[in-house]
Amino acid sequence: MNEMTVTREEREAKLEGMGCKRKRVEDIRFTQGKGNYVDDVKLPGMLHGDFVRSPHPHARIKSIDKDKALKVPGVLAVLTAEDLKSVNLAWMPTLAGDVQMVLADDKVLFQNQEVAFVVATDRYAADDGINAVEVEYEALPVLIDPFHSMDPDAPVLREDIKDKKDGAHGPRKHPNHIFEWTVGDKDLTDAAFRKAEVTIKELISYHRTHPSPLETCQCVCSFDKVKGELTIWGTFQAPHVIRTVVALISKIPEHKIHVISPDIGGGFGNKVGAYPGYICSAVASIVTGKPVKWVEDRIENLTSTSFARDYHMTTEIAATKEGMVTGLRVHVLADHGAFDACADPSKWPAGFFNIVTGSYDFPTAHLAVDGVYTNKAPGGVAYRCSFRVTEAAYCIERGMNILAQKLGMDPVELRLKNFIRPEQFPYHSALGWEYDSGDYHTAIKKMMETVDYAGLRREQAEKRDAFKRGETREIMGLGVSFFTEIVGAGPSKNCDILGIAMFDSCEIRLHPTGAGIARMGTKSQGQGHETTWAQIIATELGIPADDIMIEEGNTDTAPYGLGTYGSRSTPVAGAAIAMAARKVKAKAQMIAAYMLEVHEDDLEWDIDGFRVKGLPERFKSMKDICWAAYNAPPPGMEPGLEAVSYYDPPNMTYPFGAYLCVMDIDVDTGVYKVRRFYALDDCGTRINPMIIEGQVHGGLTEAFAIAMGQEIRYDNDGNVVTGSFMDFFMPTAVETPHWETDFTVTPSPHHPIGAKGVGESPNVGGVPAFSNAVNDAFSFLGSTHIQMPHDFWRNWQAAKNLGVIA
Ligand code: MCN
Ligand code: CUM
Known part of the structure; x- marks a missing residue:
């Protein structure tokens, strides 16, 4: 580098480090159709598996006849639970301490449950094969409403554990009861309610929905009989965890299991857990000695893989007449379906739902969660x-609005009164968390000023008067939401998955010419890690981001990590990257000192290299140092320039945000229009503002979908009635509103670069903003709470129930 002609700004810009709106490097291959997804994996002799699934939601299996299927041309094998029993794999452990059938054993417990696995030479033959398998069912009474799960005469769903007295978290109250989980001070909270001047109580339900990533769940399993090695390509958000679990279940030594997550077409949490398809493909490959591919179709994905929410939250808030909150009491009925396959850290059966006190200074709170089977x-x-932070944020943000309505107070004013104040951080919440940092007042005030909140309220008041005078049939709602999230699981002292502590990792290796590679235990599904991780290294090490290759998703090469979900990558792996970079930098400084013939303490860091303090012309760039590290290291120092960091965070990070939705609803048709949506996010130090904006756009679009229509709905007979994109609301660019994004920056005090996660924030804050807008619109007509999703039909129904239309 020519020091004379290149300015500091130019050197800085060349790095494309933190804060730069660097373009996504992965998009070069994605936009040209050059991505490499699981279904692109095609191996010689590869077979295809497909499932026979149950049409019944609850039935005894009388018999399974494979004969006709085995005669279908191309069909090689039909696996049933009986076959899997010989290898002890008819059932598998779940991440929540329960067990789950891999293939239906004696009975089926939900519609579309896996009953048999047909293996054939191609996908079409497999499909013909499944149609030829004859299964005789005897229908059993169906349990769909979780509020009836623990009725004395409710059908017992899980006969395998009907006599089990204790669940993973204490005694069970009923054969259909999974766990009860309580947090907080019950006596103090009950006392607060006895003394309260004002209370509210409402059943706030967050309906069942589904992440439905565009690429469904899939895998290719290939067992090499000669080497005794199993290679699995799969859509896994956490490849190392899959490897360890496979090793524990299969008894294949862990070093002989190779798990590869290639490019993933969206995960959204759907690809964290283990599904029967993975086990059946692996067994089929071991049995046949051929690679076996399993690829779900859309209906299978929507109806059998991990759903979301289904939380029914009875919410009570105690307050003074002036609107100071004095207590929070929440009971949750959690519908877990037929098996408890929740992908929570082991000690947290309701996830981090105990963040339900939200952004408010509740002196006391009590929470009880009952998980049940259906x-x-x-x-x-x-x-x-x-x-479960989405559910918690929805619960408290609806609750605060209901309280504001009862007090006749503006919902923003009520929030401002009760916010945790900046000087209270680190803040200890009544339900046990330590919030690391926040400045809620600044965020909400910025929101109010930017959108002219007062002006919008005036407009709403005028519209309401006009509505009452019969001059318009349109009502206007302002949906305020202020969320505090908790992301970055997590400190290993309280977060593990099946005993595996939840740290994360990064290994950085710089090459002689000043380029390098970094490998991570995380796995992007679209979040842009290849772009952003290199930016952290660029700033920390002064090497241009373009010269750093990021590799994730291969358990043979990546250091052990817990994967990408719970917006944990930036809080945990992001920290590991900075820490690994700092180890590299420490060695680089020793090398530079030797090269410049000074003591290392006499050096200072300057953008892309070290210079001698007070002698600016005495400088060694990282590029020069890399060469020297291999070719002329100081005497006695081993060559090379690399480091690995395993980072176990001291705390989680607590991003927050202020959102506002402005909505107009035509009461006669229920048709709504989102006039404006403003989202202010504070995720601490921002690595790539453009990626953050993309994350917020995506999360808001999903929040819009969930709040305004998307639902996995069952009829009373247990049939899924929203099992395809014909019925499951999937917004396109046509329906999706315009998003206005904004930010404040309150760094995390314990994270090496001050960054907090952001990937899930827009969904956490977005859903209550939409729902509060609808509820705010209807509130002046006497309504307190309308359940989601707020589709046209339900809005019309709400207007009808309120007597606004005949
Ligand atoms: N980022 C940043 N500055 C910050 C925080 C984050 O620039 N202060 C960047 C990160 O570098 C990363 C992205 O934003 O490129 C998301 O980071 P983070 O918030 O740490 O979340 P994760 O990478 O752990 O991603 C998980 C999160 C989750 S849990 C779901 S669900 C979700 C989401 O990401 N799934 C997604 N966003 C998704 N986006 C896409 N395209 N596809 C998915 O499946
Ligand atoms: Cu909970 S959805 Mo994300 O954690 O993969």
């Missing part, structure tokens, strides 16, 4: 959920 698909933790 005849529905298993899952529950998925879909930009931050481990």
